[in-house]
Amino acid sequence: NAGVTQTPKFQVLKTGQSMTLQCAQDMNHNSMYWYRQDPGMGLRLIYYSASEGTTDKGEVPNGYNVSRLNKREFSLRLESAAPSQTSVYFCASYRSLEKSSYNEQFFGPGTRLTVL
């Protein structure tokens, strides 16, 4: 199993450009997440998808959109990139609640995005 994969690994954008970050998991997990990591701020949740067909806003959704394409794939789109969106982006997946078994998340390797 590859686990959680993300593309691209690195990206440099100019202000106003758009791009889509791709994420896929092969663990048959129900829930998927997008986080951003900034120094001293830990991980902040951008959007999540509790199950296929649903998406919800997290803590910092402004400037982003998501698509849960199918059970495996969850993409994050920046329509008009801003310097404040310079960050490291992580995708994660989670099996969800099963008989009171609370599970850990599995993370991808991250995408380092710089917006000039």
Add this chain to the structure above:
Amino acid sequence: AQSVAQPEDQVNVAEGNPLTVKCTYSVSGNPYLFWYVQYPNRGLQFLLKYITGDNLVKGSYGFEAEFNKSQTSFHLKKPSALVSDSALYFCAVLSGGFKTIFGAGTRLFVKA
């Protein structure tokens, strides 16, 4: 609101000495607590979790954590630190069944 606090930005310890990375939490209801580790240029990796049962939880790489309900703490510990333990450590709490709230992280530096 549920929250997690890691009061130390950095912890320094000599190799072979015991280490503790602190975490306190604020949750309504039963806490479901996790520790993750992040090595440079990598995603987070799960270390251990507390759901219920024994207050001392054992995890990967010789780490353990002690759940203390009265002090609302979930400190990460290891009896003998290794240089290879140097990394960024995150405490987290599961909120509402689907969302995990992370602390700001503590950088552990183990000196040879």
